[in-house]
Amino acid sequence: MAEHAHSGEANHFTLRTYLTGFIVAAVLTAVAFWIVMARPLSGAVAATLVVALAVTQIVVQTYSFLHVNSRAQEGWTLTAYVFTCVLVLIAIGGSLWIMFHLNSNMMPGMMSDPMSQAP
Amino acid sequence: MVAHTDETVAPPTFYHQDEDHYHAGGGTVLGFWIYLMSDALIFATLFATFGVLSSSFAGGPMPHELFDLRVVAVNTAVLLVSALTCGLSMIALQAGRLGQVRLWLLVTALLGVAFVGIELYEFRHMIAEGATPQRSAYLSAFFTLVGTHGLHVTLGVVWIAVMMVQLRQRGLHAENHRRMLCLSMFWHFLDVIWIGVFTFVYLLGVL
Numbered sequence: 001m002a003e004h005a006h007s008g009e010a011n012h013f014t015l016r017t018y019l020t021g022f023i024v025a026a027v028l029t030a031v032a033f034w035i036v037m038a039r040p041l042s043g044a045v046a047a048t049l050v051v052a053l054a055v056t057q058i059v060v061q062t063y064s065f066l067h068v069n070s071r072a073q074e075g076w077t078l079t080a081y082v083f084t085c086v087l088v089l090i091a092i093g094g095s096l097w098i099m100f101h102l103n104s105n106m107m108p109g110m111m112s113d114p115m116s117q118a119p
Numbered sequence: 120m121v122a123h124t125d126e127t128v129a130p131p132t133f134y135h136q137d138e139d140h141y142h143a144g145g146g147t148v149l150g151f152w153i154y155l156m157s158d159a160l161i162f163a164t165l166f167a168t169f170g171v172l173s174s175s176f177a178g179g180p181m182p183h184e185l186f187d188l189r190v191v192a193v194n195t196a197v198l199l200v201s202a203l204t205c206g207l208s209m210i211a212l213q214a215g216r217l218g219q220v221r222l223w224l225l226v227t228a229l230l231g232v233a234f235v236g237i238e239l240y241e242f243r244h245m246i247a248e249g250a251t252p253q254r255s256a257y258l259s260a261f262f263t264l265v266g267t268h269g270l271h272v273t274l275g276v277v278w279i280a281v282m283m284v285q286l287r288q289r290g291l292h293a294e295n296h297r298r299m300l301c302l303s304m305f306w307h308f309l310d311v312i313w314i315g316v317f318t319f320v321y322l323l324g325v326l
Contacts, residue, residue: 013206013209013210013213014210015207015210018203018206018207018209018210019203021206022199022202022203022206025199025202026196026199029195029196029199029314029317032317032318032322033188033191033192033195033322035322036188036322036325036326037188037192043326046326047323047326050318050322050323050326051318051323053318054314054315054318054319057314058311058314058315061202061307061310061311061314062311065202065206065307065310065311066304066307066308066311073148073149073152076149076152077149077152080152080153080156081156083156084156084159084160087160087163088159088160088163091160091163091164091167092163092166092167092170094167095167095168095170095171096167096170096171099171
């Protein structure tokens with residue numbers, strides 16, 4: 001009775017989901033740290049790869065640990081999640097875009113300052 | 120068409136009829152999820168601030184001088200394992216094994232304490248080297264973002280402690296099921312945020 005009353009169909013967790021999620025997340029994390037610590041690749045390629053690994057891991061953990069899928073809560077958790085992802089991308093991407101252009105257009109002196117260059 | 124004019128046809132219903140089919144905590148769990156999404160927006164603004172200020176060093180220390188990636192790797196591993204132990208406590212919850220639920224919760228809390236401890240050690244090390252939040256806009260953004268995440272983990276540990284007391288007093292009844300569900304969502308959410316922190320703050324900072 002307890003299972004049905006409190007878990008709901010989509011909130012039923014299995015050990016396999018958690019273990020798979022954990023192993024995949026651990027591998028993705030290890031590869032990301034290896035890329036930065038061992039430096040097998042050049043800067044831009046390494047940065048792109050590290051970001052791609054992070055996005056993959058966020059999706060993996062959201063599915064296997066947070067159990068977000070189209071069935072949970074009749075799809076409302078997924079709807080809220082996708083909506084939040086859009087807002088997060090607008091907030092971060094928009095801020096960086098605007099502020100970068102402000103920096104390069106309004107304060108040209110700062111861009112030639114060696115201290116303001118990203119490492 | 121003619122048949123539908125019959126008086127015996129049931130009036131249409133526009134609401135969900137079999138409510139009892141749902142678990143009692145359904146609304147709470149969805150509401151808590153909405154809270155987590157709003158929390159994600161707080162972190163989004165902090166990440167955006169950090170991104171904008173990520174090269175405003177003001178002549179102060181730079182990421183590759185500040186961070187020891189081995190410490191960050193250990194901390195990441197600690198938090199990831201704590202996510203697994205949190206999951207194991209949820210598995211035990213489904214099986215109705217109170218002892219295991221409390222055991223894995225305790226392990227999760229201890230890993231959470233270890234995470235916060237390592238982070239505070241890192242902060243203390245940085246501040247001792249003069250890399251205080253006042254030093255540069257970059258460091259202000261760093262301490263705000265990473266500190267807010269650390270504060271969340273600290274509150275998560277407090278929540279686990281409260282949960283342990285509730286489990287000891289009342290056992291695995293419906294309300295505690297619901298609370299455990301929310302607690303595990305909170306903990307896993309913090310692990311997801313940490314992916315962003317270790318990637319954008321530490322790895323891309325040092326790269």
